[in-house]
Amino acid sequence: MLGLEIAIKTIDLTKKFGKLVAVDHINMEIRKGEIFGLLGPNGAGKTTTIHMLATILKPTEGTAIVGGYDILREPKEVRKIIGIVFQDTTVDRNLTGFENMWVYGKLYGLSGSVLRDRILELLRFVELEDWKDVTLRKYSGGMIRRLEIARSLLNEPDILFLDEPTLGLDPHTRVHIWDYIRRIQKERNITILLTTHYLEEADALCDRLAIIDFGKIIAMGTPDELKSKISGDSIYLKVDRPDREKLHRFIGRVSGELNTQPKLLSDSRIMIVVLNAPIAIPKLFEVASECGVAILELTYSRPTLNDVFIKLTGRSIRDISGSALDFIRLRRVARFGRR
Numbered sequence: 001m002l003g004l005e006i007a008i009k010t011i012d013l014t015k016k017f018g019k020l021v022a023v024d025h026i027n028m029e030i031r032k033g034e035i036f037g038l039l040g041p042n043g044a045g046k047t048t049t050i051h052m053l054a055t056i057l058k059p060t061e062g063t064a065i066v067g068g069y070d071i072l073r074e075p076k077e078v079r080k081i082i083g084i085v086f087q088d089t090t091v092d093r094n095l096t097g098f099e100n101m102w103v104y105g106k107l108y109g110l111s112g113s114v115l116r117d118r119i120l121e122l123l124r125f126v127e128l129e130d131w132k133d134v135t136l137r138k139y140s141g142g143m144i145r146r147l148e149i150a151r152s153l154l155n156e157p158d159i160l161f162l163d164e165p166t167l168g169l170d171p172h173t174r175v176h177i178w179d180y181i182r183r184i185q186k187e188r189n190i191t192i193l194l195t196t197h198y199l200e201e202a203d204a205l206c207d208r209l210a211i212i213d214f215g216k217i218i219a220m221g222t223p224d225e226l227k228s229k230i231s232g233d234s235i236y237l238k239v240d241r242p243d244r245e246k247l248h249r250f251i252g253r254v255s256g257e258l259n260t261q262p263k264l265l266s267d268s269r270i271m272i273v274v275l276n277a278p279i280a281i282p283k284l285f286e287v288a289s290e291c292g293v294a295i296l297e298l299t300y301s302r303p304t305l306n307d308v309f310i311k312l313t314g315r316s317i318r319d320i321s322g323s324a325l326d327f328i329r330l331r332r333v334a335r336f337g338r339r
Contacts, residue, residue, distance in 0.1 A: 007032040007159055007191040008053065012062035015048050022048040024215035025062065030193060035185050037209035038195040039202040039305065041317050045215040046195035047087055050163045053193070054084050067158050083152035087163040087195075089144060091136055097123065097147050098132040101154065108155040115154075122150040126180060142173035149180055153188070160184065162194040166201060174198075178205055197317060199305045211309060218312050223305060230303035230311060233277035237270040237284070238297035250291040257287060263314055271310055 008030040015023040023045040030036040038046045051057040053064055055075035063070055069077040091100050098119060105115040123129045126146040136144060145165065152160060162181065166174040178201065185192055196202050202209050203223045210220040219226055239247070251262045254272060258280055263271045274280040277300040288295050301307075309317045 005032055006030070006065075007034075008036075008064065008066050008193065010049075010053075010062070010064040013049065013052060013059055013064050014061035015045075015052060015057060016060045021215050023052070023059075026210075026212070026215075026217050028210055028217060028220060030191060031208075032191055033185070033189050034207040035181070035192045035194060035205050037202045037206035038193070038212050039197070039199070039206075039209050039309075039317075040195075040212035041197050044197075044212045046197075046212060047163055048215075049212075050084070050161050050193070050195060054082055054161055055079055080155070081158045082161060083155060083157035083159070084161040085145075085148045085152050085163065085165055087167060089148070091144060091148060091151075093136040096133050096135050097128055097139070100136065100147065101151055104151050105154045110154065118154060122153055123147075125153075125183075126150045140173075142169055142176060145169065145173075145177055146180065149177075149184070153184070157190065159191045159193070162192060164195055164197070166196075166198065174201070181205060199317065203305055211305075211312065213309075213313055219308065226305060226308045227303040230273055230307045232273050232275040232303075233280075233300050234303060234307045235272040235274060235277055235280065235284070235298065235300040237272065237295055238268070239270065239288070240294035240296055241268075242291075242293045246292050250288060250293045253287045253291060254284065257283060263310060265310065266315055271307070273307075273311075 006029050010026050010028050012025045012027060013023060014021070014025050026049065038049060040046055048057065052059050053066055053071060055071050055078050058072070063072050066078045067081045071078055095103070101119040101122070102115065105119065110118065120129065120132075123132050126149060128143060128146055128150065131139065131143065136147070139147070149165070165181065166177050169177065181192065181194070182205065184190055194205065206223060208220070208222050209226070210217045211226070212218070219229070242250070251264065251270065254260065254262050258272070258274055260273055265271060272284070281298065281300070284298075285295060306317050309315070
C-alpha cells in the first residue's frame with residue numbers, strides 16, 4: 001500500500017507492440033497534489049504510459065499503483081478516481097457543450113439536478129457557460145479543449161491525466177489553458193500527470209518532471225534541478241561546411257582550451273557549454289580562424305530543458321518532435337491503444 005503522499009507509483013512498467021518497445025521498464029513516483037510532467041518527443045512513449053495508467057492498455061510487464069489501486073488487479077477502482085483528457089479530440093461536434101457534458105456524466109452514473117448543477121459549475125469554471133447551448137461546430141480549438149478539461153472533472157477525480165493538452169493550439173490559447181491547469185491543481189488539490197513535448201509548457205507548469213526518450217526515463221527532478229545539470233551558458237554555433245579534418249580539429253581545440261565537451265548536433269550545429277559565454281565567445285572566433293572554420297551564426301542562453309535533453313541524448317527535442325517518422329510512430333501506438 002502506498003503512503004498518503006504518493007498518488008502514482010510505476011513498477012517496471014513496460015509496453016511492447018510486437019518488436020516495438022513503446023515503454024521500457026519505467027519507475028517513478030508522483031506525489032499527491034503535484035503537477036508532474038512527462039516530457040519527450042513524439043513517439044517517446046508518453047501516451048502509451050498514460051493509457052496504461054488509465055487502464056486503457058494492459059502492460060506487457062510490470063504494473064502501477066494509482067490512487068492506492070493496482071491497475072491490473074483493480075482497474076474498476078482506478079477508473080472511479082481518475083479523469084482524462086486524451087490527445088485526440090473525443091467530443092461530438094453535432095452536440096452542444098452542455099449535451100456533451102451530460103452524456104459523459106451519465107457514463108459516470110450521474111443524473112438529474114446533481115449532474116445539471118455540476119455541468120453548469122464546470123462550464124463557469126472554464127468560461128463556457130454562455131456557450132453551453134451552442135453546437136461544437138462553432139467552437140474554436142481552444143474552446144473544445146477547455147470543454148474537454150471541464151468534462152474530465154465531472155466525476156470529481158483525485159487524479160487527472162492530461163495527454164498533450166495544448167497540442168496544435170496557438171501560443172495565446174496555450175497560455176490560457178495553462179491558467180486553467182494551474183487553477184485545477186490549486187483550487188481542487190488534484191494530482192495532475194501531464195504529457196508534453198513543449199519545453200516551455202513543462203517549465204511553466206510542472207512541479208517535477210521526467211524526461212522520457214525511446215520509452216525510457218532518462219532524467220527526473222524539478223525543472224531547476226534538471227537545468228542545473230548544465231553548469232554554465234549554452235552556446236550554439238553554425239559553421240560553414242569545412243572538411244571533416246578541420247571540423248574535428250576545431251572541436252578538439254575548443255574542448256582543450258575551454259575545458260568543455262562540444263556536441264555536434266544532427267542539424268550540423270555545435271553545442272558548447274561554458275561557464276561564461278561573453279568571455280568564451282572571442283576565444284571561439286580565434287580558434288575557428290586558426291582552424292580554418294568560418295562561424296556563420298552564434299547564439300547563447302542560460303540553460304533550458306532543451307539543453308538538458310541535448311546533453312543526455314545528443315539530439316534536440318525541438319528538432320525531433322515534429323519529424324514525420326516520430327509522428328507516424330506516435331499515431332501507430334495511439335491507434336493500437338484505442339483498441
